[in-house]
Amino acid sequence: MDPMDPPVRDRAWTSSARLWLAAALAASAPLACAPTEGYVEIAWSFIDQGGSTLYPDGVLADSCDFTAAFAAESASDTLRPAKLRVELEICDPACDGDCEDPACMVVEPTQFACNTARGALTIPATGGDYRFTTRIVAELDGDPDCACVLSTDCALVPGPRDRAVRPGLVTDLQNYQFVLDVTDDPSILDLTPCCALPDSCA
Structure with missing residues (x-):
């Protein structure tokens, strides 16, 4: 036997230790890699008062x-x-400040691009329900600082929806329909009654 070789019993112990370590790592791997986030998908459409x-x-x-x-x-x-x-x-409706408190927001409110009708977010998973609220924001003159949230006087939006977000899974909020009070020209919106612009761009 090569003098550099360990005794047989030592080799056996080393082999057992390696097997034990491999088993321990395998058992802990799912815990270390367990997802802590979920995915939220939303789709929407704009329709007129007649449903078109x-x-x-x-x-x-x-x-x-x-x-x-x-x-x-x-x-x-x-x-x-x-x-x-x-x-x-x-937002997390179980938060002490309710959804009126910015500290209760799960993530910052997200505005999706105007050239898409779908959106997706990755957010922390929850054991309970989150509250999902949508709004329509009008941006004027290509200036993000010149914007307003449309009120129900010219735009109707669905009410808030409570949904759970599970780790590693997709929560589909389904399709939202936003009703716009358009004129004979469907691209023209009278925002007088429903858009409070900042003084800097009014």
Whole structure:
């Protein structure tokens, strides 16, 4: 036997230790790699008061090319280019501050692009339900700082939905329909009654 070889009993112990270590690592691997996040998917469509689809699969190519109209008595007596974006807010209703407290937001409210009708987010999983709230945000003149959340006076949105988000799984919020109070020209929106712009861009 080579003098550098360990005794037989030592080799046997070493082999057993390796097997034990491998088994321990295998057992701990699922815990170390267990997902802690889930996925949220949302789809939407804009429709008019009669239920006809505007976007997608409607008369508009996207929601990037609306025109905002304001009444003559408004500070903005012009037609202004407007982009409509869907905003998704996710909060934990079990939070002490309820959903009125920014600290209860699971993630920052997300605005999706105006040239899509679907969105997806990766967020922390939860044992209970999160509350999902949508809004329509109008951005005027291509300026993100010149924007407003449309009220129900010219846009109807579905109410909040409570859903659980499980680790490694997809939570599908299904399709949201947003009803717009459009004119005869479906790309023109009268925002006078429903859009409170910042003073800097009104």
